[in-house]
Structure formats: C-alpha cells, structure tokens
Amino acid sequence: MKAGFRAKFNAVPELRRGWSAPPLDILRAYDPDQRTLLSEHTASPLRIEEGDRVGIVLFNLGGPSSLEEVEPFLYNLLMDPAVLDVPVGGRLRHWMAKSVAYLRAETLRERYEMIGGGSPLTRLAREQAKALQGHLNDRYGEPTGIEFLTYPAMRYWHPSYEDAAAQMAADDIDKVVLLPSFPQYSTATTGSALAHWQGLGDADERATWPTTVVPEYAANPKYVQALSERIDEALQRFPRGVQDEVVLVFSAHDTPFRMRNEQEDPFCCLVHSTVAQVMRHRNRDRPFHTAFQSMIGPSGWLTPSTQDTITTLADQGHQSVLVVPVTFVTDHLNTSYELDIEIRAEAEEHGIDHFEVTAGLNTHPLFIEALSEATIAQLDLPMDVNQLRLGGDGRSQTYPLRPLRQLPRHDMKRHAAQCPNCGRTTGARKWALPERSAEPEVSPDRPVSQSEAPSGPASESRPREDS
Structure with missing residues (x-):
C-alpha cells in the first residue's frame, strides 16, 4: 500500500485522535484541482448484471452529533480548500484551521445547543439512505435479481468515506454509484466530494470498483415537486388572510464568486434553474426571489444575500415571507439556526410580521424517488428500466429515464430566473418530455456563448410564462 495522507500527518496529535484531513495532493495546491470540475465527471452508464450487488x-x-464534536468537525471543514478560500495549504493550513476552529467552536456550540445539542444531519442522512435502499430494491432490485445497498458518507465527519468504502468491501459490493446529496453541482460540494473520493483511491486508502457518478439532478421533476409540496405545507402556517401576500425567498448556500469565474462552476446557474422549474410547476403563483446564505471567509460571494433580500422586501412594505432552503436536503444548522432563528429575528426587526421556513426534504417520498431516478438513470439494468417504472410496454405520459449526459439542458435564457452572477447560463438537465409550446431544448453538452447570455438579470418578482 502506498504511503497515504494519514501516514504523512501522523505527527499531528489531533489526527491520531480521530480528526481527519483531505488527501495531501489537494491540500498542497490552492489552484483549482481539475478533479473538482464538472467536466471531469460525465460518467457513462454502468452495466449491471443479474446477481450484482x-x-x-x-x-x-x-455534522457534529454532540457539542463535543463541534470543534473537530469545524477543523475538518476548514481544511478543505474548496470551502475556505484562502491561499494556504499543507501544514500551514492545518494550523490555521486548528486555530480558527478553536476560536469559533464556542459560538457554534451555543448555536447547536439552540437546535437540540447537535446536528440532525447525520441521522437524517441515514434515514434517507434507508428509505432509498428500500425503494430501489422494491422497484428495481426484486424484478432484476440485483441488490442495492446504500452507504451514507460524510465529507467532514462520520461515517467517513473510508468507513463507507470499508463497509462496501465487507459487503462484497460489485459496482458503485456515487450519489451526492447536493442536487446542484458545485466544486465546493460535489466537486470536493468526488475529488476526495478519487484521492483516497489514488492513495490506496480504499478499495476500487466499477463506478458511475450522478453529477446533478437540479431539475428532476420529483425533486421539484417535493420542494413545491414543502412550500404548500409551510404556507398553511401563515394566517389565512395573508397567504396570498406571501413572497417566496429561495435561499441557497453561498459559494465564492471566484469559483464561478475561474472554475466555471455552474452552481449559481443550477440554483436558478431549480427555482425556475419550481415556479413553473407552481404556475408562478406568487412573487419570488433567489438569494444566498452562509458566507465563510474573505472572498467575494454570490449575490444577493438572503439577509439583504429580506431587508429589501421589508423596505418595500412586504410583511409576509416564506424562505425555501433550496439547496439543502435535510434540516441542519444552516436551516434550523441560521434561517429559522437568526434570520427570522432580523426579519422581525425590519417589520416582517409573518416569517416561516420550509421543512427540509429529509425523507419526503418524492425526494426519495428523485434520488432513485438519478441513480437508475446512470445504470444499464438487465431489464428495460422504463417498463419497471411504468409497467406494461413502458408507455406513459410521464418521462422516460435516460443517462444523464444524454439529457438536454433547460434553456435558461427563456426564464425569469436567469442567473445574475455570471455572463453565461448553464441550465440543469431536462428530465421531462418536451411539451407543446414549451421552452426549446439546448443540446446536452453545448456551451452557451457570451453572445447568447442575457444582457442583464431579469426580475424574479415579476413572473412570466414561457413563450
């Protein structure tokens, strides 16, 4: 076995106590690691045979499950150059991350204590994995003689990627699907996850298998519908007399603007693509805005911020706001504390009388179906997958599943939710069949040129129909 990154960090006491760090080849380089770029992960469908696991x-x-785990979790987070965008690496980054984690830990412990003494993310991720495993085996496994097993893998805590890989080796897994819990691809989330997974393989820190990847599922219809249903549920918490006046604010986790410019990160465009599809599903029933939250470090960030958006709405006289955590698929600190406690207090100070936050998708049945569809789309099963989904000859009004790289992209130029952060647009993969008079399709991997990009951001508060 090659000398892995653990051996190279064996002089650091915190690592020997169970703290972890990314592979050294990522830590040494501040420049974008090519393995985090979306173009590196256009995996082909994986052939699955009867009897495969x-x-x-x-x-x-x-996330930390207890207050004692907050500091080491924060250290692991800050060790990732894709998260903390500062030009240092290696041992210097270790000491910087260790110092910042120590200084920030007490504040974060207070916040975690306010939401129950720890993050619910790991528990909810396990529940999602269990639900997905049951759905895959019931719908696709039993008819084909294939067994599906799911493994939660946490980038900055436990169960770690190494834990998941070790369990898969013990379970005699034959093929692997890498399924990020991030519907919208970003180099800071999915890209970092894939780079870390590959780095472990390069260092012989895990076994290897025939593998395919789900890069993004930002416009999967089941995911879109699940978000819309969470909106409907939350609207019922507003007084009946103001429900028609509620403005939606879709809040996404922020990323450094540098990623958009230098790494051509499609995250902001995919966020706007998701929002466009949710509002299209809802027939654009009310005003809406897209904003970004949870900035870390000194970098420039995507705009507008969630706080600024809500302040502007208050200044305009709006008094009823529903925040939709659009890129978060479970409840955790960024939703349960930052949105539901911190930003709620700021909204009330600015005169927002009615403020609510939608619940996380968690194990919403439609979201579990979305994860299942994203997985199966990347597999070549021994039976026609659409007959398994639809029954009979596979004909239905619903959409067929195809490998993700074969799907066209939504034409973002025709949506009111165009991305205001960049000079070009990258629509999400388009799952549904084209509708008459609907938006035109963009070929699967054709880039949108600068001349095709919108000249300026369209107002999201004035919804319009596709033409």
Missing part, C-alpha cells in the same frame, strides 16, 4: 454512496457534508 450495487453500492450507492450518498455523499453529504456531515
């Missing part, structure tokens, strides 16, 4: 690795960030 397929492991589904559900990438997530993880």
